[in-house]
Amino acid sequence: MTTQQVPGRRDPRLDRSRSAILSAAVALLSEGGVRAVTIEAVTSRSGVARSTLYRHFPNNTELLAAAFRELLPPLDPPAGGTPRERLLRLVRAQAGQIEGAPAMAALVWTAAIGLDGGGAPDEGERGRLAALREHVVDTYRRPFDAVLADCLPGEEDVDFGAARLVGPLLFNALILRRPSDAAFCARLVDDFLARA
Structure with missing residues (x-):
């Protein structure tokens, strides 16, 4: 079964996956600092696939920057x-x-x-x-x-x-x-x- 997109509406799954990724990155950053926020650690903690993570954040630097903005x-x-x-x-x-x-x-x-x-x-x-x-x-x-x-x-x-x-x-x-x-x-x- 495929999901049809309504024109002009954002897929809520994108928001959920981004939120899960950011929550995991923020938690890792708070617990272990910059070095703890790796793609592997974030995907493992968030339960989001690596390919989905890269749709939201093209690289680790963008992910870290977003985590910093969430925290501060x-x-x-x-x-x-x-x-x-x-x-x-x-x-x-x-x-x-x-x-x-x-x-x-x-x-x-x-x-x-x-x-x-x-x-x-x-x-x-x-x-x-x-x-x-x-x-x-x-x-x-x-x-x-x-x-x-x-x-x-x-x-x-x-x-x-x-x-x-x-x-x-x-x-x-x-x-x-x-x-x-x-x-x-x-x-x-x-x-x-x-x-x-």
């Missing part, structure tokens, strides 16, 4: 207001996201700089991590790039600026285990702008 959705650059107001809203949103999932936030940011928690990667894994880093940087740094471009003079390093803002938030959450409240975020932004 990227922020949108704030619109409207002064550069300080926009930067403060962005820093507060990032602080809230980090406090909501501190270990995952650390994983995302360390993936962005190339630390995956394991030993020396082989050539294939280096390529996969490089592609993942590129995706993470593009997705999670974009809001900072947009806001910092308005806050930093001329040739100031946007990468260093983002690190100066996000680093203390991660330090508070992961090392000191204290929240980055509104007062802390305002102090962080004001200190950053005073030195820019």
Whole structure:
């Protein structure tokens, strides 16, 4: 018996298989980090065939990126207001996201700089991590790039600026285990702008 598709309607099986794949990838990422999310592990855990997985995600990098987005959705650059107001809203949103999932936030940011928690990667894994880093940087740094471009003079390093803002938030959450409240975020932004 074949299933007939109604024009303009999406097959619900596609949504179910994508959801199962993402759930498995997210669980593996949370449990074992980047190295745990392999095609074999995801298909085994999700019960979805490899060919179906590849229909949704053409490669492991796309699968990992989707799992990151599920666990820690990227922020949108704030619109409207002064550069300080926009930067403060962005820093507060990032602080809230980090406090909501501190270990995952650390994983995302360390993936962005190339630390995956394991030993020396082989050539294939280096390529996969490089592609993942590129995706993470593009997705999670974009809001900072947009806001910092308005806050930093001329040739100031946007990468260093983002690190100066996000680093203390991660330090508070992961090392000191204290929240980055509104007062802390305002102090962080004001200190950053005073030195820019």
